[in-house]
Amino acid sequence: MLGGKKVTVVFVLGGPGSGKGTQCANIVEHFGFTHLSAGDLLRAEIKSGSENGTMIENMIKEGKIVPSEVTIKLLQEAMIKSENDKFLIDGFPRNEENRAAFENVTKISPAFVLFFDCSEEEMERRLLGRNQGRVDDNIETIKKRFKTFVDSSLPVIDYYTSKDKVKKIDAAKPIAEVFEDVKIIFAPYAPKVNYWLHLFFCTSIS
Ligand SMILES: Nc1ncnc2c1ncn2[C@@H]1O[C@H](COP(=O)(O)OP(=O)(O)OP(=O)(O)O)[C@@H](O)[C@H]1O
Ligand SMILES: Nc1ccn([C@@H]2O[C@H](COP(=O)(O)O)[C@@H](O)[C@H]2O)c(=O)n1
Numbered sequence: 001m002l003g004g005k006k007v008t009v010v011f012v013l014g015g016p017g018s019g020k021g022t023q024c025a026n027i028v029e030h031f032g033f034t035h036l037s038a039g040d041l042l043r044a045e046i047k048s049g050s051e052n053g054t055m056i057e058n059m060i061k062e063g064k065i066v067p068s069e070v071t072i073k074l075l076q077e078a079m080i081k082s083e084n085d086k087f088l089i090d091g092f093p094r095n096e097e098n099r100a101a102f103e104n105v106t107k108i109s110p111a112f113v114l115f116f117d118c119s120e121e122e123m124e125r126r127l128l129g130r131n132q133g134r135v136d137d138n139i140e141t142i143k144k145r146f147k148t149f150v151d152s153s154l155p156v157i158d159y160y161t162s163k164d165k166v167k168k169i170d171a172a173k174p175i176a177e178v179f180e181d182v183k184i185i186f187a188p189y190a191p192k193v194n195y196w197l198h199l200f201f202c203t204s205i206s
C-alpha cells in the first residue's frame with residue numbers, strides 16, 4: 001500500500017549497461033507500467049539545484065551509492081504523484097541498506113525482481129558506446145561501478161534469490177531477443193482485451 005493505493009512493484013536490477021533502461025522502455029509500452037529509474041531521479045535532483053546536488057554528483061562520479069533516505073524519498077514522491085499502480089523500479093535497491101530501508105519505510109515487497117545478467121566485457125562495450133554525456137560513462141568510473149555492483153548489489157540479488165523472487169534474463173543477447181524473454185515474464189500483466197469489443201471487431205470483419 002502507498003498512500004491508500006495498492007501497488008505492484010517490480011525491481012529491475014543488473015550491472016551498469018546491462019540494458020535495464022532499454023528494456024524498461026519496452027515494458028512500459030507493452031504492459032502499461034510506469035518506469036522509475038533511481039539513477040534518472042538522482043540526476044534530475046542534481047539538475048534541480050537541490051541542496052543534496054553536489055553530494056549526489058560526487059557519489060555518481062565515484063560510482064558510489066547515495067544514502068537510502070535520499071533515493072527512497074525521490075522514489076516515494078514519484079510513486080505518489082503517479083496515477084498508475086504498476087511500477088518498474090530500475091537500479092534500486094542497489095545495496096542491503098537500500099533494500100531494508102525501502103521495505104521499512106514503504107512496507108512494499110516487490111512482486112518479483114527482474115535481473116539482467118551480462119558479462120562485464122559486454123557491459124563495458126555498451127557503456128563506452130552510449131554517448132549520452134553521462135559523467136560516469138568513462139572507463140575509470142565504469143571500473144568503480146562494476147566493483148560496487150559486485151560488492152554491494154549482487155548480495156541483494158542473492159537475498160531475493162533466497163526468497164525465490166528473482167527472474168533472471170540473459171541480457172547479452174540482442175535487444176529484441178532480450179525483450180522476447182522479458183515478454184514471457186510479463187505476460188500475466190498484459191492489458192486485458194475487452195471480450196465484447198473483441199467479438200464485435202471479429203464478427204464485423206468476417
Ligand atoms: N541487448 C543489447 N544489446 C546491445 N546493446 C544494448 C542492449 N541493451 C541495451 N543496449 C545499449 O547499451 C547501452 C546501455 O543500455 P541501458 O542504458 O539500457 O543500460 P542500463 O542497464 O540502464 O545502464 P545504467 O545502469 O548505466 O543506467 C545503450 O546504449 C543501449 O542502447
Ligand atoms: N539506488 C541507486 C541508484 C543509482 N545510484 C547512483 O546513480 C548512479 C547511476 O545509476 P544508473 O542506474 O543510472 O546507472 C549509480 O552509479 C550510483 O552512483 C545510487 O546511488 N543509488
Ligand SMILES: [Mg+2]
Pocket residue numbers: 020021037039091
Ligand atoms: Mg539505466
